[in-house]
Amino acid sequence: MTDVAIKKEPRGAVLITAERCKGCGFCVEFCPTKVLSMSDEYNSKGYHFPKVAVPESCSGCDLCGMYCPDFAIFGIRLKKSA
Amino acid sequence: MSERNIIEEYLRMDRIPHIWCPGCGLGTTVNCFIRALQQTKLPLDNISIVSGIGCTGRVAGYLKLNSFHTTHGRAIPFAIGLQLTNPKLKVVVYSGDGDLVSIGGNHFIQAARRNMDLAIICVNNFTYGMTGGQVAPTTPVDAVATTTPYGNFEEPFNLPHLADSVGAVYVARWTTYHVMQLTRAMKEVIQKKGFSFLEIISPCPTLYGRRNKIGDGLEMMKFYKENSEIRNGANTKDVAIGFKGPIICGKFVDKERPTFLENMNQKLSERIPNYKPYNGLV
Numbered sequence: 001m002t003d004v005a006i007k008k009e010p011r012g013a014v015l016i017t018a019e020r021c022k023g024c025g026f027c028v029e030f031c032p033t034k035v036l037s038m039s040d041e042y043n044s045k046g047y048h049f050p051k052v053a054v055p056e057s058c059s060g061c062d063l064c065g066m067y068c069p070d071f072a073i074f075g076i077r078l079k080k081s082a
Numbered sequence: 083m084s085e086r087n088i089i090e091e092y093l094r095m096d097r098i099p100h101i102w103c104p105g106c107g108l109g110t111t112v113n114c115f116i117r118a119l120q121q122t123k124l125p126l127d128n129i130s131i132v133s134g135i136g137c138t139g140r141v142a143g144y145l146k147l148n149s150f151h152t153t154h155g156r157a158i159p160f161a162i163g164l165q166l167t168n169p170k171l172k173v174v175v176y177s178g179d180g181d182l183v184s185i186g187g188n189h190f191i192q193a194a195r196r197n198m199d200l201a202i203i204c205v206n207n208f209t210y211g212m213t214g215g216q217v218a219p220t221t222p223v224d225a226v227a228t229t230t231p232y233g234n235f236e237e238p239f240n241l242p243h244l245a246d247s248v249g250a251v252y253v254a255r256w257t258t259y260h261v262m263q264l265t266r267a268m269k270e271v272i273q274k275k276g277f278s279f280l281e282i283i284s285p286c287p288t289l290y291g292r293r294n295k296i297g298d299g300l301e302m303m304k305f306y307k308e309n310s311e312i313r314n315g316a317n318t319k320d321v322a323i324g325f326k327g328p329i330i331c332g333k334f335v336d337k338e339r340p341t342f343l344e345n346m347n348q349k350l351s352e353r354i355p356n357y358k359p360y361n362g363l364v
Contacts, residue, residue: 015085022104025300030259047104065087066117066261069109069299070099074087 012060012077020072023047027064033057089116094146105299107258107284118268130173132161134181137211141176155185158193169362179206179220194248194277196342201271202279207286215289222325226293240322245279252278253335257306
């Protein structure tokens with residue numbers, strides 16, 4: 001038996017406009033694959049914004065984009081690299 | 083950033099960031115509405131949004147559509163005029179519970195009785211948000227508002243039952259937690275002919291959640307997740323919401339009924355010789 005390293009390729013990506021975020025945390029809580037976590041940094045209005053913690057598990061479902069009340073985050077599906 | 087959020091082309095980006103509080107569910111409903119609009123593939127010139135006054139009333143200002151921000155409670159009369167002048171237009175009334183069913187309550191029941199061809203999206207946050215958290219006709223019994231510091235003692239409206247009993251052809255309720263179902267319901271509301279009513283339960287963390295010790299917006303969303311029950315086709319009499327009680331969601335009514343214009347044209351063509359059916363002024 002040989003060890004096969006399973007390299008997981010992300011199927012999607014999340015794009016965040018940190019300046020527009022108000023730190024409600026909906027995206028972090030309801031992400032189905034738990035990609036996001038709250039950042040320790042602040043934006044210029046003093047809110048914590050989300051950051052991508054586990055980029056390889058993003059499926060690009062855009063549920064974060066549907067939940068975000070401030071239109072500050074959205075997911076895109078990545079095309080498979082051949 | 084090369085990628086652009088697809089919903090930005092539907093928003094007046096010069097007005098964003100919006101004034102809604104952190105944790106407010108209104109932005110989520112706007113997200114769902116824009117996605118529903120995209121799925122219906124309707125030309126945007128044939129859509130019109132009418133809002134009254136209130137936090138939800140600001141939706142019309144943020145959407146880059148034919149939008150109208152009308153006086154308090156008069157969103158439905160304005161929408162009726164718009165729709166009857168140009169019946170090809172799909173008029174969506176996007177307003178809050180305080181606007182639609184308290185000050186505009188009579189307009190609401192009369193429009194439903196006549197079956198005007200309107201899509202009504204009512205965002206219910208159980209309080210008057212913009213004016214400072216006063217008791218609303220939807221505030222549950224025992225809930226604390228600024229005008230009821232000892233708890234509310236007035237029986238609230240059960241909005242799906244109200245809409246159903248006065249003749250709405252489509253009645254549904256979802257919370258802002260159910261984004262997928264909400265998007266589908268909004269699509270159905272836009273495509274349905276006749277008076278279709280969608281109630282959206284949305285968190286108001288600043289005024290309702292904080293005073294009633296439910297928590298911030300995220301806590302309220304978790305509350306909806308844990309306490310909502312999907313019961314499609316339920317009798318609307320049984321779907322009243324109690325204080326911190328279960329929220330029954332789903333599509334309750336979906337029926338067909340001739341609209342106001344169809345009834346009018348039919349009746350008048352029966353009685354008046356050479357009657358030319360009215361189909362709008364434009």
